[in-house]
Amino acid sequence: MTAQQIIEAVGNRKRGTSARIIVNREAKIYKKLAGEAGEIRKRSVYNLQLASYGNRAPVKQAVEAGEREAPQLPVWVEKTEQFGPVNFWIGKNGQVYLALPTFGDKSKAIVQWTRDGKKVNKMEIARFLTAAETPAILTAEEMAERGQVGFNAIKLENIERIR
Secondary structure, X not given: OOHHHHHHHHOOOOOOOEEEEEEEEEOOEOHHHHHHHXXXXXXXXXXXXXXXXXXXXXXXXXXHOOXXXXXXXXXXXXXXXXXXXXXXXXXOOOOEEEEEEEOOOHHHOEEXXXXXXXXXXXXXXXXXXXXXXXXXXXXXXXXXHOOOOXXXXXXXXXXXXXX
């Protein structure tokens, strides 16, 4: 999707409301196994909150209590742009990202893996996937205890739909 399409889809909503997003991207695989792996893709469906990460209650409360520093942009982000409740990051690499917190547990996201266009079980392709594809996922409660909430920075080119 383009930034304009995303703004048209959710830009007129109130801050704090949710949006359902579908992301379809190439999986992160080991380069040395790329020839054998074929084309592996990850399609995820989850809920985003149209809000600032720093304004989410667990983060805001932890900052106010002195338990953590205020959130800062990653070093790879050159600038940000905001249109209503929609936040975009422009990376130093020129890529544009939709940057929003997620609702609930990321572990409950709906994920579908494909290999060369055919649906597969994650276990069938696990040996090709880098550690970035298989992180330990904290629950929303565990993240809140750390003064954090789920968050995604999604390349616009990987967004199938947002509503």
